[in-house]
Amino acid sequence: MKDEITPEDRVANLKGMGSSRKRVEDVRFTQGKGNYVDDIKLDGMLFGDFVRSPYAHARVKSVNKEAALAVPGVLAVLTAEDLEPLGLHWMPTLAGDKQMVLADGKVLFQGQEVAYVVATDRYAAADGVEAVVVEYEELPVVVDPFKALEPDAPILREDIKDRTEGAHGPVRHNNHIFTWEQGDKDATEAALAEADVVAEEMIYYHRTHPCPLETCGCVASMDKVTGKLTLWGTFQAPHAIRTVVSLISGIAEHNIRVISPDIGGGFGNKVGAYAGYVCSVVASIVTGKPVKWVEDRMENLMSTAFARDYWMKGRIAATKEGKITGLWCHTTADHGGFDACADPTKFPAGFMNICTGSYDIPTAYLAVDGVYTNKAPGGVAYRCSFRVTEAAYFIERMIEVLAIKLNMDAAELRRINFIRKDQFPYQSALGWEYDSGDYHTAWEKALDAVGYDALRAEQAQRLEDFKAGKTRKLIGIGLTHFTEIVGAGPVKNCDILGLGMFDSCEIRIHPTGSAIARLGTISQGQGHATTFAQIIASEIGLPADDITLEEGDTDTAPYGLGTYGSRSTPVAGAATAMAARKIRAKAQMIAAYLLEVHDDDVEWDVDRFAVKGAPERFKTMKEIAFAAYNQAIPGLEPGLEAVSYYDPPNMTYPFGAYICVMEIDVDTGETEVRSFYALDDCGTRINPMIIDGQIHGGATEGYAIAMGQEIAYDEMGNNKSATLMDFFLPTAWETPTYTTDFTVTPSPHHPIGAKGVGESPNVGSVPCFSNAVHDAFRPFGLVQSHMPHDHWRIWKIARDLGLHG
Ligand code: MCN
Ligand code: CUM
Incomplete structure (x- = not known):
């Protein structure tokens, strides 16, 4: 048989991993044929x-x-x-x-x-x-979690008022849900005591809500x-x-x-x-x-499930050269009337203990107190990776606060504290093993891309002009380097209600060489039908367009724990690759039989098995599929299908470097995002266009949270933001323009090296926007001001700093 098309054409025909295949879902969504x-x-x-x-x-x-x-x-x-x-x-x-x-x-x-x-x-x-x-x-109503823990606070949960033990250990007050501690308290206190410099701040990440369209x-x-x-x-x-x-x-x-x-959008809600x-x-x-x-x-x-509401008291210790020697955090977590957070069972504060971030911090201690108040329950939601949003906001603000204390450039402070490439796999002080990373490369690429030094020069000039009365606008440069933790998760660590957090994929190849795959996850807009077919296409050499993907029906799909915590790619994506490899292994035996050679004498080549040393003798995957149903092959069952239940050995640790440039009008508090650069590293990239879409969406949600969105209560417990008149949802008008970029540091333990990405842009963008606001006012002495940075609050910062004359 003669092959006319080139190997490159054959790869392109598959629309496999790495291709920006168009979303197959959109045919129905754009024509009003979705089924909600x-x-x-x-x-x-x-x-x-x-x-x-x-x-x-x-x-x-x-x-x-x-x-x-x-x-x-x-x-x-x-x-x-x-x-x-x-x-x-x-x-x-x-x-x-x-x-x-x-x-x-x-x-x-x-x-x-x-x-x-x-x-x-x-x-x-x-x-x-x-x-x-x-x-x-x-x-009597309590909406303040600190007041809820005072001795004379009203008892909210009368049903459990006499308990001394909660789901996560002893409780010390009727309104106290749990204390969760991680790390080494004594060593951290010692590091703080011995440090040249200690920066201390209360970082509040306000209550917000995922507010999906549906x-x-x-x-x-x-x-x-x-x-x-x-x-x-x-x-x-x-x-x-x-x-x-x-x-x-x-x-x-x-x-x-x-x-x-x-x-129509889940976002954890x-x-x-x-x-x-x-x-x-x-x-x-x-x-x-x-x-x-x-x-x-x-x-x-x-x-329904709100997000955040974490009061994070931080202390960070460093040498006078800026090397961080210890991190301490005490968090007061407002859980509302019932503890209905959706975390893995052993993690009552989610993966908040990723709060050492991208930095090589030798000692750290974290304690989280969960508290009942008269607010809605829920807790983990909104592209959060189980409280990683809070953790990243905390550390990225603390780094800025430390930079002020050291009178240092915050980009440089990050650079000298990053975990180095040769330190991976990296054991963090709060218990995680980061699988892979190359932070310095990403950081330099990001700083170069935005022209960091020139931006700082422009900012300095603007400041002089402002002081000289030539302008009323300041420039803020927001920096963030975040480390995510996604892919819950090894069954030994992660379960929900006792159900281990593995995931699954089942693939059936039809006689004519098309296929159906079913997964234990469920897309809410992430484009799984597009991307998971791409994994299969690359693994078994059938075009993605010939693969139907199905999720969400428990009568047909294999058991899985679902889609949240950006776990679909790390866990179900791995199951998909593994199931596909089982199919390929059987296909190899079929091909060898058809080609009348030993199994070991054929090799895989894009969409076929060919005889080693004789590439003109081959069987395509399509031919093999037909043979699986058409011939009696000695020693093999008919048919071509496989299922994989995948328990990941570790989570994946995507990361990113984000830089935002913001213009701030001191008199009106108005802000304009001049540019937003987002470099993401999610390991092997399955579909670059879908990844870009995830970044755009998540960064826009991050913009909303940082710049105006809030679930606010008055002291009577009235929800003051229960309509879209009061709850800020950015439209095309407010949404900034993003520049996306990437590096690729594959996960060493994931079958295709992929890490999750769905939540990264929210984790990374909120501190980035917030740091931009803070950075603009840094020369005037601003250290910390709570989000959301709406026009009024920014106006107030300017007024309090005496900038209104
Ligand atoms: N992807 C890729 N290459 C990678 C990683 C991911 O091409 N290396 C693709 C995936 O194949 C998938 C998408 O990007 O199509 C997101 O993958 P992943 O990061 O694995 O996240 P999940 O699919 O598990 O989605 C969950 C995540 C979460 S937890 C929230 S919250 C959120 C988010 O996704 N909710 C969303 N993004 C959302 N996007 C939309 N449109 N709607 C939501 O509700
Ligand atoms: Cu935390 S929001 Mo998502 O995990 O569905």
């Missing part, structure tokens, strides 16, 4: 809606359903009393706490679910909600004839949801089918379990009809 939860319409479907508490802390004296039940179309009103006989009035949280499904005697945050109204249509349900009469008795929702359908419950929902972890539903409802797991259809899911399932069981629940924007912002 709210698109699901079933015969006789009912609708559920919640009565929610207007108070942040109150006793619920009574719930009167009478008027609601009289509303035409209203069929039922569920309260905690109705759920109690089923044992469903409370549910376990992912953090070892429990949470009310419907208010059981009291409410702990504004917007908490009190009753669930079921009706024949959405409007009747809403009318029913209006007609339910709830009698409340207000209780809110949370589900459709529960109990088929009383077959006994099978089908639950469609906005789930980032469909298999885990199935297991949890089975455990708490008692319905056998094989009788539950959980389906995540298209999801859709990891946890919400009251809406439980109530919809109960309502469907009770009525025998499908029940839909989809929350509105206010409900989403008020009651």
Whole structure:
């Protein structure tokens, strides 16, 4: 057989790893053919809606359903009393706490679910909600986590008020959830005591919210004839949801089918379990009809998983030359009314102990106190890699604070403290083994790319002009070098509710040489159908366009822990490569048989096996696939399929160097991002265009968080930012323009060397924007000012520094 096309053409035809293959999902998304939860319409479907508490802390004296039940179309009103006989009035949280499904005697945050109204249509349900009469008795409210720990603070969780042990060890106050300690306290205190220089600061990362375009929702359908419950929902972890539903409802797991259809953005908001899911399932069981629940924007912002709210007190020790000798951090973590954080079980503060960042810090100590307040529960969400956002913000601010103390350039301070390339794999003082990195190369590339020295010169000139009264605008140069930790995670360290955090892929090759692959993860916009097919294409030599990818249906997909913590590529991506390699191994035997040579005498070449030394004798993967179904091959089963369950040996440690240049108007507080340069290293790059998209999206979310987005409460616990009038979502108008760049430092333990990237831009960009703001005011003595840096707050910084004359 003669081959006309070149090897390069054959590689290009696959659209495999490294190609900017266009997103296959977008054909349906751009034509309005996506299938979201709210698109699901079933015969006789009912609708559920919640009565929610207007108070942040109150006793619920009574719930009167009478008027609601009289509303035409209203069929039922569920309260905690109705759920109690089923044992469903409370549910376990992912953090070892429990949470009310419907208010059981009291409410702990504004917007908490009190009753669930079921009706024949959405409007009747809403009318029913209006007609339910709830009698409340207000209780004292605590929204400040420090006040919540004072001796006379009101007791929030009366259900567990006498406990002395929590899910993570002893507790010392009714409102204290846990203390989590890592590192060496004594050695760190000693380093601080002996240091030439100690910088100390309180770094607050305010409360915000992922606010996905599509809110949370589900459709529960109990088929009383077959006994099978089908639950469609906005789930980032469909298999885990199935297991949890089975455990708490008692319905056998094989009788539950959980389906995540298209999801309009997850960002961590859709990891946890919400009251809406439980109530919809109960309502469907009770009525025998499908029940839909989809929350509105206010409900989403008020009651579902928030993000951050970490008060991080830091102390950093250094020599007078700037070599860091120790890092100390005490964090007060506001978890709201219930501890519903979605962390791996052994990590109540997530991977906050990556807070030594990109730096070779010999000794460190971290303590985190989790605290109950009268705010919404949730905790880990919003492109956070399990609190890595907080950790990166903390260390990247502390570095800036130390630079001020040392009167040093912050780029230089980073450079002299980076972990060197030859130190990898690197053992961090707080317990992690960083797999690979080359920080100095990335840093120099970034500084060169933006023309760092020229920028500093321009900034200095501007400062002189400002002082001379020639301009009212300052320039801020924001620097960040972050280290991420993603890919939870080795089963021995990481589980959620006891489920080990492996992931999976199953590949079936069809006789004609096309394929279907199913994964335990679920895309919410990340483009898995595009990128995972590319991994398979490169591994087994079939074009990505001939590979269908399916996720999110627990009846068909292999068990996996889902998509969050940027774990899909590190874990399911590895499973995909491993499953593909099993297929290739079998294909090798088939090829050898067809070519009448020994297995070892054929070698892989892009899309075929060829006889060693005789490349003109080959069998393409397509031919091999057909043979697998068409011929009886001695010693081999027919068919060509494989499954891999992958337990990663370690996490992956992507990193990046970000630089932002910002113009700040001192009189109005207005800011303009003049440029934003983002260099990311996520190891082997599967699809550069998708990676760019992830960076653009994540950096825009980071911009929002740093520059204006906030979930704010007043002292009564009223949520002051529950609509998009008050909660800042950047539009095309505000969104900066990004320049992306990369280096490639493969992960040594991942089968294709890939690291995750989905959360990196949020982890890296927030400190970068914030550092730019701080940097502009550094010459006037600003050390630390809390985010979000909206115009008013920046105006206030300028005023407080006496810049308004
Ligand atoms: N990718 C790649 N090469 C790499 C790493 C990743 O081409 N070396 C590709 C992946 O194949 C995948 C995408 O980039 O298509 C993101 O991969 P990964 O970093 O593995 O992250 P996940 O797929 O696990 O996505 C989760 C991550 C998280 S935790 C949040 S939060 C977030 C994020 O992704 N939510 C998102 N990005 C999002 N993007 C969209 N559009 N919507 C969300 O809800
Ligand atoms: Cu922490 S947000 Mo993402 O892990 O789904």
